[in-house]
Amino acid sequence: MPSTSVDHPAVPAAEPAPAPGAAGRLRSNPWLTLLAVAFGLFMVQLDGSVVAIANPEIGSDLHASTAQLQWVTNAYLLALAATLILGGKLGDRFGRRTYYLVGVAGFTLASIAIGLAGSIEGVVAFRALQGAFGGLLMPNTLGLLRSVFPPKKFGMAVGIWAMVSAVATALGPIVGGLLVEHVDWESVFYVNAPIGVAAIAFGALVLPQSRNAAGRERFDIPGLVLLALGLLAVVFGVVKGETWGWTSAGTLGAVAAGLLLLLVFGRYETRVEHPLLPMRLFRSRALTIGAIVTALNFFVMLGVIFFVMLYLQNVRGFTPVEAGVRTLPLSLASLVASPLGAALTQRFGPRLTMPLGMLLQAASCFGMLTWQTDSAYATMWPPFIALGLGVGMVMAASSDAIVGNAPVRDGGVAGGLQATTLQIGGALGTSVLVSLISAKVDATLTGELTGAGVPPAVAHGLQEARDAVAMGVAPVSGEMPAGLRAAVVEGSGQAFMNGVHVAVVVTGALCVFGAALAAAGLRPPRPRHAEAP
Numbered sequence: 001m002p003s004t005s006v007d008h009p010a011v012p013a014a015e016p017a018p019a020p021g022a023a024g025r026l027r028s029n030p031w032l033t034l035l036a037v038a039f040g041l042f043m044v045q046l047d048g049s050v051v052a053i054a055n056p057e058i059g060s061d062l063h064a065s066t067a068q069l070q071w072v073t074n075a076y077l078l079a080l081a082a083t084l085i086l087g088g089k090l091g092d093r094f095g096r097r098t099y100y101l102v103g104v105a106g107f108t109l110a111s112i113a114i115g116l117a118g119s120i121e122g123v124v125a126f127r128a129l130q131g132a133f134g135g136l137l138m139p140n141t142l143g144l145l146r147s148v149f150p151p152k153k154f155g156m157a158v159g160i161w162a163m164v165s166a167v168a169t170a171l172g173p174i175v176g177g178l179l180v181e182h183v184d185w186e187s188v189f190y191v192n193a194p195i196g197v198a199a200i201a202f203g204a205l206v207l208p209q210s211r212n213a214a215g216r217e218r219f220d221i222p223g224l225v226l227l228a229l230g231l232l233a234v235v236f237g238v239v240k241g242e243t244w245g246w247t248s249a250g251t252l253g254a255v256a257a258g259l260l261l262l263l264v265f266g267r268y269e270t271r272v273e274h275p276l277l278p279m280r281l282f283r284s285r286a287l288t289i290g291a292i293v294t295a296l297n298f299f300v301m302l303g304v305i306f307f308v309m310l311y312l313q314n315v316r317g318f319t320p321v322e323a324g325v326r327t328l329p330l331s332l333a334s335l336v337a338s339p340l341g342a343a344l345t346q347r348f349g350p351r352l353t354m355p356l357g358m359l360l361q362a363a364s365c366f367g368m369l370t371w372q373t374d375s376a377y378a379t380m381w382p383p384f385i386a387l388g389l390g391v392g393m394v395m396a397a398s399s400d401a402i403v404g405n406a407p408v409r410d411g412g413v414a415g416g417l418q419a420t421t422l423q424i425g426g427a428l429g430t431s432v433l434v435s436l437i438s439a440k441v442d443a444t445l446t447g448e449l450t451g452a453g454v455p456p457a458v459a460h461g462l463q464e465a466r467d468a469v470a471m472g473v474a475p476v477s478g479e480m481p482a483g484l485r486a487a488v489v490e491g492s493g494q495a496f497m498n499g500v501h502v503a504v505v506v507t508g509a510l511c512v513f514g515a516a517l518a519a520a521g522l523r524p525p526r527p528r529h530a531e532a533p
Contacts, residue, residue, distance in 0.1 A: 030148040032206040034157050037141040038164045039199030040104045043192050044134050045168035046175065047111065050188045051076075053176030057185035064120040071124045074239045076131040081235045081423050082228040083135025088416030089276055091140040093219075097207040100144060101200060103137025106130075108196025115186035135416075142403045142415030147210040152346070154400065159342020162395035167331055169301075173309060174324030181321065223276035226265035231420065233258030238427050246435055277413060281406055286350060287414070289521045290401030293354055294418055295425030296514040297394040300361050300507045303429025304368075304387065305330075307437060307500055314472030315373055315493050329381045330388040337392025345397045353397035354518035358511045360390030365508035369501055373493035390511075401522075429507075436506060437499030438470040445469055445495040452491035454484065462488065472496050 051073065059069045091099040110130035117123045141161065149157045179187040237254030244250045269275040282288050305327075312323035337357075345353045364386035370379050399418060406414035445466050449459035465475035474492040476485045 029206070030145075030153070030157070033144055033148045033208065034160060036199070036203040036206050037100065037144055038161070039195060039202060040100065040107075040137050041141050041161065041164050042168045043104070043195045043199065044107065044138060045165045046172050046195075047130075047189075047192060048169065048172065050172045050176030050179070050191075053173055054180055054185040054188045057180050058120070058123065061185060062118075062120040062123065068120045068124070072120075072127055074236075075124045075128040076134075077239060077423065077427055078232055078235055079128040079131030080134050080138075081231045081420060081427075083132050084139055084420045084423065085227060085277055085413060085416035086224055087136040088139030088143055088413045088419075089220075090136070091143050091211075092413055093211060095209050095211045096140045096143045096147065097203070097209045099136050100140040100207065101203055103133045103135075103140065104196055104199045104203065106133030107137055108192055108200075111189040111192035111196070115189040135419075138419045139413070139416035142399065142418065143413075144207065144210065146403050146406070146414070148208060154403075156339065156342045156346060158399040158403070159339040159345075159396040162341070162392060162399060163335055163338030165395065167335060169305075171324075171331065173327065174321060177319065177321035177324055181319070218274050220269075220272055220274060220276040223265060223269055223272060226261055226268060227276060230258045230261030230265055231424075233261060235424060235427055238424070238431050241431055241435065277417065281414065281417070284406075286401045286522055287406060289354075289518055290350065290398040291417060291421045293358070293394060293514050293518055294398040294402065295421040295428070296358070296510055297361075297391060297398060298422045298425035299429035299432075300365070300511060301387070301391045301429070302426035303433040303503070304365065304507060306430045307433060307503060310472040311371070311496075311500065315496060326377065326380065327384060329384040333385045333388025334392040337389040338396050341393030341396035342400070344393070345400050349522065350397040350401045351519065351522035353393050354401070354522065355515040357390040357393030357397065358515035358518065360386045360393070362390075362508045362511035362515065364390060365504040365511060368504040371497065371500065373490070373497055394514075433503040433507070434470070436503045437496070438467070440499035440502045441470045441495045442466050444498045445492070448495040448498070449488065449491035452494070453487040454491055458484070459491070462492075469495055470499060 055069055055072060058064065058072060064072075087099060087103065107130055110126050110133055113126040114123050114130065117126055142158075145157050145161060146154065175191070176188050179185075179191065233254050235258075237251050237258060240254070241248075241251040265277075266279060269277055270279050308327065309323055312318045312326060316323075318326065341353050341357065344356075364383040367379075367383040367386065402418040403414045442463075446456075446459045446463055449462060450456050454462070462475050468475055469492045472493075474489040476488050480488065
């Protein structure tokens with residue numbers, strides 16, 4: 001591991017000795033623990049990507065406005081961001097197995113309730129509840145792995161964890177498309193029921209209980225309130241920035257208030273005896289850089305996948321299933337990259353794997369500059385493979401840098417920190433890139449329409465449809481003559497691609513920055529003989 005490691009005991013002092021008999025043998029097997037937490041991780045990551053496919057059907061069936069539909073995603077995201085570090089802290093103190101299973105059970109029941117809600121208000125409320133239980137579940141997956149795997153094997157375990165996460169995310173559009181097309185939108189939530197039941201049954205059988213052995217500590221209620229309010233304000237400002245405008249008073253005020261609360265939280269945590277998020281964790285340079293690169297990684301991944309799906313479905317006209325199938329190279333590359341990244345990190349440290357992964361993502365983004373409205377698939381799959389390889393490598397390396405460089409007693413909190421930076425990075429990626437695309441569409445739509453042959457007066461009138469064009473939708477109607485309709489489709493598609501090209505330049509530049517930060521900031525790994533036994 002890197003020399004910035006805070007603590008690397010091979011066996012956590014908090015772990016009880018395995019019980020004798022078959023049950024004890026099951027619960028002393030770290031690979032069974034990895035398999036058990038993979039069920040819950042797969043469920044949460046799959047749900048995050050299938051909902052995007054279901055949103056149009058939810059809006060149509062429940063007569064929801066665009067603003068209400070946004071809250072189907074935003075309510076989940078806000079609740080998740082506010083509870084991730086809390087979930088990790090609760091697991092560290094009272095039992096990681098307990099809070100993982102509570103999170104799985106609550107997430108499963110909330111998923112069923114969403115399908116049964118019958119109103120958009122009910123869907124939004126239960127989505128928030130689902131996010132809160134996800135906040136209990138997610139950090140304790142990594143906390144459990146940190147507590148059972150010795151340092152030499154932890155990197156490979158994280159690689160498999162990252163592979164499960166990447167595959168579930170990439171499968172979401174395909175699974176969601178099949179369910180929405182052939183069953184109904186409720187089924188994308190009901191599918192969590194069998195996965196959740198399997199996760200609870202198997203987890204109860206094989207997961208060991210692990211918690212800190214530090215005795216009774218006062219719970220940091222003021223720190224919890226400051227952190228939750230700060231994260232809520234930042235994430236709220238980010239997700240509303242797209243509709244309010246990034247320079248609006250509401251957006252700037254929410255983000256500024258959130259950052260101020262987080263600064264107060266950080267100051268407070270250095271003065272309290274039993275902090276919610278120990279600031280000593282950030283003494284590890286590898287952990288700090290890992291958190292920053294995790295946010296950049298998911299900024300790129302979720303932001304790029306969002307506009308890629310718009311391009312494939314709205315510009316190219318593919319169905320959700322067809323679009324999902326065309327992104328399979330990304331999923332397959334992630335399958336290879338996660339264990340490969342873990343093996344490289346274990347051997348050479350994250351100083352090699354993180355920059356390599358970020359540079360692969362940069363190459364993917366810059367490669368998308370060649371895309372046009374009628375590009376052949378041969379121009380698409382190489383960037384998909386590069387993106388999948390890069391994301392998988394960085395995810396494995398950054399997870400190891402964050403959780404692997406935290407003391408075992410703080411494994412859940414470190415998992416919560418990683419998951420929080422992941423969610424904030426993903427939220428920023430989607431919102432910021434959509435805003436960049438929208439701004440470029442607004443600036444170029446009239447010119448592209450007239451250049452395609454649309455009369456200037458008509459082109460100026462279609463400027464009002466810029467929001468639809470920013471989603472890749474051409475503002476055509478059945479009353480338009482065939483020639484005019486073709487010109488509107490061509491001009492709108494080109495305006496959308498102008499926005500996409502701006503977005504990929506920005507993401508590519510961020511990837512280069514992340515690579516440089518990791519290469520300059522991380523130290524070479526120590527020789528193997530210097531590791532703790």
